[in-house]
Amino acid sequence: MPMEDHATAVLRWDESAEGAPKLVLLDQTRLPAEEVELVCKDVSDLVAAIRALSVRGAPLLGVTGGYGVALAAALGEDVAEAADRLASSRPTAVNLASGVRRVERAYRAAVGGGAGDEQAAAAALAEAKALHGEDAAASTRMAHLGRELLGELLPGRRLRLLTHCNTGRLVSGGRGTAFAVVSAVHDAGDLERLWVDETRPLLQGSRLTAYEAEREGMPYSVLADSAAGSLFAAGQVDAVLIGADRIAVDGSVANKVGSYPLAVLARHHGVPFLVVAPVTTVDGATENGRDIVVEQRPAGEVTQISSPSQPAGIAVGGGSVRLAPNGAEAYNPAFDVTPPHLVTAIVTEAGVVSPVTRETVAGLCSPSRTRTSRWGNGMMNA
Numbered sequence: 001m002p003m004e005d006h007a008t009a010v011l012r013w014d015e016s017a018e019g020a021p022k023l024v025l026l027d028q029t030r031l032p033a034e035e036v037e038l039v040c041k042d043v044s045d046l047v048a049a050i051r052a053l054s055v056r057g058a059p060l061l062g063v064t065g066g067y068g069v070a071l072a073a074a075l076g077e078d079v080a081e082a083a084d085r086l087a088s089s090r091p092t093a094v095n096l097a098s099g100v101r102r103v104e105r106a107y108r109a110a111v112g113g114g115a116g117d118e119q120a121a122a123a124a125l126a127e128a129k130a131l132h133g134e135d136a137a138a139s140t141r142m143a144h145l146g147r148e149l150l151g152e153l154l155p156g157r158r159l160r161l162l163t164h165c166n167t168g169r170l171v172s173g174g175r176g177t178a179f180a181v182v183s184a185v186h187d188a189g190d191l192e193r194l195w196v197d198e199t200r201p202l203l204q205g206s207r208l209t210a211y212e213a214e215r216e217g218m219p220y221s222v223l224a225d226s227a228a229g230s231l232f233a234a235g236q237v238d239a240v241l242i243g244a245d246r247i248a249v250d251g252s253v254a255n256k257v258g259s260y261p262l263a264v265l266a267r268h269h270g271v272p273f274l275v276v277a278p279v280t281t282v283d284g285a286t287e288n289g290r291d292i293v294v295e296q297r298p299a300g301e302v303t304q305i306s307s308p309s310q311p312a313g314i315a316v317g318g319g320s321v322r323l324a325p326n327g328a329e330a331y332n333p334a335f336d337v338t339p340p341h342l343v344t345a346i347v348t349e350a351g352v353v354s355p356v357t358r359e360t361v362a363g364l365c366s367p368s369r370t371r372t373s374r375w376g377n378g379m380m381n382a
């Protein structure tokens with residue numbers, strides 16, 4: 001069932017009620033147990049929601065950050081200070097900072113053009129809404145191109161696709177990134193099974209992707225991340241599809257921790273490893289994968305698990321259960337970086353990039369990008 005059919009939108013700007021506008025989010029830390037709205041009345045609320053992963057996933061973080069700047073402007077907060085706090089609330093997903101800066105630029109341009117406070121706030125909101133709409137359109141295009149690519153790579157068969165983390169409607173103005181491609185395959189009747197990595201430690205796969213797969217009526221199975229190797233060995237995976245939080249100019253892909261081992265497995269077993277991400281995730285300012293800042297999260301996310309009412313293990317207060325001895329230290333990077341030579345193709349709304357090289361990826365950043373019409377030879381026409 002599509003997300004719009006539910007009363008709770010993933011994110012909405014609310015100015016219908018009396019008083020000041022608010023940003024209302026579907027609190028993703030409460031899924032799949034319950035659909036609960038989280039009302040952000042100001043930028044501090046929103047920054048807290050972003051840090052707690054109540055709202056998450058690269059494209060949606062960009063859209064949320066943009067609305068955050070609009071909220072600051074509407075409330076008469078210091079927009080520059082609010083933009084800095086929003087942009088730095090999580091470091092890895094480039095969309096967050098770029099969404100924030102884009103809306104901040106629109107606000108400044110309005111102020112520079114002589115707009116009053118209300119007009120400038122309206123300009124910021126219009127830009128945030130435009131970004132939201134563009135993200136939805138990009139999602140539709142990526143779904144189409146990704147499905148087409150799978151048809152070329154793996155013709156004439158029903159597909160067993162493996163995905164990691166969560167990349168569907170919960171992270172996007174539309175149907176998402178990698179999950180949007182899976183949805184398109186499913187809609188066409190070509191999905192034999194979606195393998196859903198649970199995605200330790202915060203379980204974005206089992207909590208969120210399985211929730212979305214269930215609602216779309218897909219055949220799916222959740223697996224422990226460590227079970228993926230045996231699935232590949234058994235010949236049960238036709239392709240891996242993931243999203244991305246940041247793609248460096250050299251084609252390195254930062255995504256949820258656990259993506260890199262899947263790329264290694266995929267290469268070993270000769271399985272295509274596809275990254276699906278909007279052009280806004282390609283960061284022209286980050287030359288190499290080693291320059292990508294990987295967010296380190298609290299140890300408690302690994303060493304404890306919370307009660308069902310706080311299923312993500314994010315809030316480690318009352319109701320949490322220890323998974324490791326008191327005092328255990330933990331290594332908890334939120335993301336890892338997959339080198340370009342392990343990535344078969346990057347699917348963007350502007351086209352499919354393959355092979356993934358500095359030259360082909362740089363084409364996505366430059367205004368004068370060139371595209372070729374054959375997959376496997378630079379870029380496919382969008």
Ligand SMILES: CSC[C@@H](O)[C@@H](O)C(=O)COP(=O)(O)O
Nearest residue numbers: 056057058165167177243244256
């Ligand atoms: C389209 S979403 C791509 C990525 O943002 C997604 O795979 C991911 O890693 C999200 O991480 P999260 O820490 O849940 O924000």
